[in-house]
Amino acid sequence: MTSTATTAAAQPAHTVETVPSFVNNGWWTPDAGALDSAVPVRDASTGELLAQVSAKGLDLKPVVDYGRTVGQAGLGRLTFHQRALQLKELAQYLNARCEEFYAVSAQTGATKIDSMVDIDGGVGVLFTFASKGRRELPNAQVVVDGPLEVLSKDGSFAGEHIYTRIPGVAVQINAFNFPVWGMLEKLAPAFLAGVPTIVKPATPTGYVAAAVVKAIIESKILPEGSLQLVSGSARGLLDVLDHRDLVAFTGSASTAQHLKSHPNVVEGGVRFTSETDSLNAAILGPDAVEGTPEFDAFIKSVVTEMTVKAGQKCTAIRRAIVPQALVPAVIAAIGKRVDERVVVGDPRAEGVTMGALASLEQLHDVRAAVQSMLDAGGELAYGTLDSPSAISADGTTGVVADGAFMSPVLLSWDDPEADALHTLEAFGPVASVLGYTDLADAVRLAARGGGSLVATVCTNDPAIAKELVMGIAAHHGRVLMLNREDARSSTGHGSPVPHLVHGGPGRAGGGEELGGIRSVLHHMQRTAIQGSPNMLTAVTGIWHAGAARNFTAETEGTHPFRKSLETLRMGDAVRSELRQVTLEDITAFANSTGDTFYAHTNQEAAAANPFFPGIVAHGYLLLAWGAGLFVEPAPGPVLANYGLENLRFITPVAGGDSIRVTLTAKKITPRETDDYGEVAWDAVLSNQNDEVVATYDVLTLVEK
Numbered sequence: 001m002t003s004t005a006t007t008a009a010a011q012p013a014h015t016v017e018t019v020p021s022f023v024n025n026g027w028w029t030p031d032a033g034a035l036d037s038a039v040p041v042r043d044a045s046t047g048e049l050l051a052q053v054s055a056k057g058l059d060l061k062p063v064v065d066y067g068r069t070v071g072q073a074g075l076g077r078l079t080f081h082q083r084a085l086q087l088k089e090l091a092q093y094l095n096a097r098c099e100e101f102y103a104v105s106a107q108t109g110a111t112k113i114d115s116m117v118d119i120d121g122g123v124g125v126l127f128t129f130a131s132k133g134r135r136e137l138p139n140a141q142v143v144v145d146g147p148l149e150v151l152s153k154d155g156s157f158a159g160e161h162i163y164t165r166i167p168g169v170a171v172q173i174n175a176f177n178f179p180v181w182g183m184l185e186k187l188a189p190a191f192l193a194g195v196p197t198i199v200k201p202a203t204p205t206g207y208v209a210a211a212v213v214k215a216i217i218e219s220k221i222l223p224e225g226s227l228q229l230v231s232g233s234a235r236g237l238l239d240v241l242d243h244r245d246l247v248a249f250t251g252s253a254s255t256a257q258h259l260k261s262h263p264n265v266v267e268g269g270v271r272f273t274s275e276t277d278s279l280n281a282a283i284l285g286p287d288a289v290e291g292t293p294e295f296d297a298f299i300k301s302v303v304t305e306m307t308v309k310a311g312q313k314c315t316a317i318r319r320a321i322v323p324q325a326l327v328p329a330v331i332a333a334i335g336k337r338v339d340e341r342v343v344v345g346d347p348r349a350e351g352v353t354m355g356a357l358a359s360l361e362q363l364h365d366v367r368a369a370v371q372s373m374l375d376a377g378g379e380l381a382y383g384t385l386d387s388p389s390a391i392s393a394d395g396t397t398g399v400v401a402d403g404a405f406m407s408p409v410l411l412s413w414d415d416p417e418a419d420a421l422h423t424l425e426a427f428g429p430v431a432s433v434l435g436y437t438d439l440a441d442a443v444r445l446a447a448r449g450g451g452s453l454v455a456t457v458c459t460n461d462p463a464i465a466k467e468l469v470m471g472i473a474a475h476h477g478r479v480l481m482l483n484r485e486d487a488r489s490s491t492g493h494g495s496p497v498p499h500l501v502h503g504g505p506g507r508a509g510g511g512e513e514l515g516g517i518r519s520v521l522h523h524m525q526r527t528a529i530q531g532s533p534n535m536l537t538a539v540t541g542i543w544h545a546g547a548a549r550n551f552t553a554e555t556e557g558t559h560p561f562r563k564s565l566e567t568l569r570m571g572d573a574v575r576s577e578l579r580q581v582t583l584e585d586i587t588a589f590a591n592s593t594g595d596t597f598y599a600h601t602n603q604e605a606a607a608a609n610p611f612f613p614g615i616v617a618h619g620y621l622l623l624a625w626g627a628g629l630f631v632e633p634a635p636g637p638v639l640a641n642y643g644l645e646n647l648r649f650i651t652p653v654a655g656g657d658s659i660r661v662t663l664t665a666k667k668i669t670p671r672e673t674d675d676y677g678e679v680a681w682d683a684v685l686s687n688q689n690d691e692v693v694a695t696y697d698v699l700t701l702v703e704k
Helices: 032-037 060-076 080-095 098-106 112-136 181-193 203-219 253-260 293-311 324-341 360-375 419-423 439-447 462-475 517-521 533-540 583-593 603-608 619-630
Strands: 021-023 026-028 039-042 049-053 143-150 158-165 170-173 197-200 227-229 246-250 271-275 280-284 317-323 378-382 409-413 430-436 452-458 476-482 501-503 512-514 524-531 572-575 638-649 658-670 676-687 692-703
Touching (some): 021 060, 021 203, 039 203, 049 203, 060 227, 080 098, 080 112, 080 181, 080 203, 098 112, 098 203, 112 181, 112 293, 170 181, 181 512, 181 517, 203 227, 246 253, 253 271, 280 293, 280 439, 293 324, 293 430, 293 476, 317 439, 324 378, 324 430, 360 378, 360 409, 360 430, 430 439, 452 462, 462 476, 476 501, 512 517, 517 524, 524 533, 583 619, 619 638, 619 692, 658 692
Parallel strands (some): 170 197, 170 246, 197 227, 280 317, 280 452, 409 430
Antiparallel strands (some): 021 026, 021 227, 039 049, 143 158, 501 512, 638 692, 676 692
């Protein structure tokens, strides 16, 4: 993704509004004497001076220290579920203010749809992480990763992995094209992990991010110190970071490389992840000829990616890789759809479908990149580099001298091997069409991009889809398979979703964002812990086999099912008496359920099975009896059994054997918004010889 700083020959007057920073729990702007080097920011469609941006004089060390102290303390008082609920509350608050953000966003050249992608998309990320945080994380501050590893014969020593939040700040450096989504998609997982954020938006559109941060601060929802904003240059920021901190960067590959070479990253242990330039491809399968739904979906996708946000998307399709024989048809269809659907102009004017680029400087860079591609062998198949006729806000039409308008441009290439095609990115409404000879050639051409964020495979042939996906997957962070079945429901080539990873190898930066809870864990440290079951239980908040139990019926005269969450403790347990299983019981269960599998009904066949001594009891008979053995039937705090997890049958039970159950409170999770919570019970069925018959977790809902 290419980001270009805005510059201007003439500096703005000091009376122009300065985009503020929010640091140390207050709004900050430079002194008047420090504004001589402020960067002017202009309306992308009209050139009107909107504001100036400068962080000259801002001492960044106290900003970082404030996040590490006040921010860490405030977030540290909350569990994952409590943070998730604050994200939900914030999402609802921002959602109610979207219209005012749209008006600000329009000044960047964004149409209403562009703004919705940016603003509603960002709010949607908050909603998603709020939901996932409550459904997929514990109501605690530690995440257990993977199973327990028993490290001693008697079980007195074991180990496992846990995640805890990093003790520093998450510095988030964002690109100009998505000032809201880019900020919120980084903020949400950091906040959920419990790590304070310092946002550094790109200068040309940072005023949009500042407007949203202002609303967030006005909401008073987030803990103090959990979000800070630096508007303007943040040179020196990496100088005050260390191994406690994380940097998440979106922007140009050259800037990412410069930041990654900083001594505090190379030697000091600052965590660094980046999402950078990407020459994304869309591959049209050989079956997707003209007249098929796949051909139509492909054309629609390419045009959409060329024109949404005026092509200023890190995920936009830059290379349409199509069967050689279909190149003319694809070019003609793209041009036809652009002619029919695309109207260039000020996004505040009626009927405009593609707005301006973010700045005149960005327009200059895109035109220069296209010219370099033309000089390297590309040909204009559609569009022009001349300034297009555009609709102004007042409805008039003509060339707007101070507007950063550009018509969509489609390039064709006689030589699909041209280096410029696979190395230069024109970060605007620009794409190239190139032909391939066979599927292996299509895979090879896609890989020439050097690592990309996303690719589309458009085919209705499963075999073709498999060959292409398996060939290109290792070169991409995401692959969309597009056909007639999902063309309407697909979120699209260029739209990362918070549930799935966003990032890519090689040229795309090698980083990874989003991906649900994966991105939360990126803000946490995985640590191996070792100790006795009691110590592991104390640290993780989850009862471990071998840790102390309290058989409450014996010690307190109370069955644990009679205890609410207020009095129930991890390790509270009940152990039943033995109950004998007879052949008649097994036969009756088989007849009543219809499960007459031979192991339960045919002595000779069952005995021939290497796993069974003869007729054995059904596993589900044993589970049903287990419930009868541990249940306390009278109405009480236990409201419902809502499932079983981790069920394993280990030792068969034959007629004449007996079983008992030991049930232990393993994990207690109060709900923040309800009068009940979840309790996971460790259940062990054993026989008369104390051999383990089955293990599983019983899940119940229990009153607080």
